Amino acid sequence: MTGGNAIRGTRVGSGPATGESERGESAPRQRVDYWCGNGHHVRPSFAVDAEVPEEWDCPRCGSPAGRNEEDPPSARRNEPYKSHLAYVKERRSDEDGMAILEEALTRLRERKGR
The missing domain is CATH 1.20.5 (Single alpha-helices involved in coiled-coils or other helix-helix interfaces)
Known part of the structure; x- marks a missing residue:
């Protein structure tokens, strides 16, 4: 249904007036590759000047992921429930x-x- 007085527009903040000039420039980023023991590949991004961790938790299985694809870290050993x-x-x-x-x-x- 179209009307002559329908409000037309776009999302808030998507107009030509907004952008990097108004919000400031984005920090330079770097993508870092991690692999878990289950073969999952994760590629989070970090600021260029940030300290990159050696291990990252795999979002698919929760296992630790390392930066070496050939030798991923072993899964953490869970202690069984104790009564x-x-x-x-x-x-x-x-x-x-x-x-x-x-x-x-x-x-x-x-x-x-x-």
């Missing part, structure tokens, strides 16, 4: 655990015996 009992067993020996259990059972028996 509360596993942490307790790290702090206490089996003998300590049996002593604490006997103490608790003795108190329980005394309370029940009353």
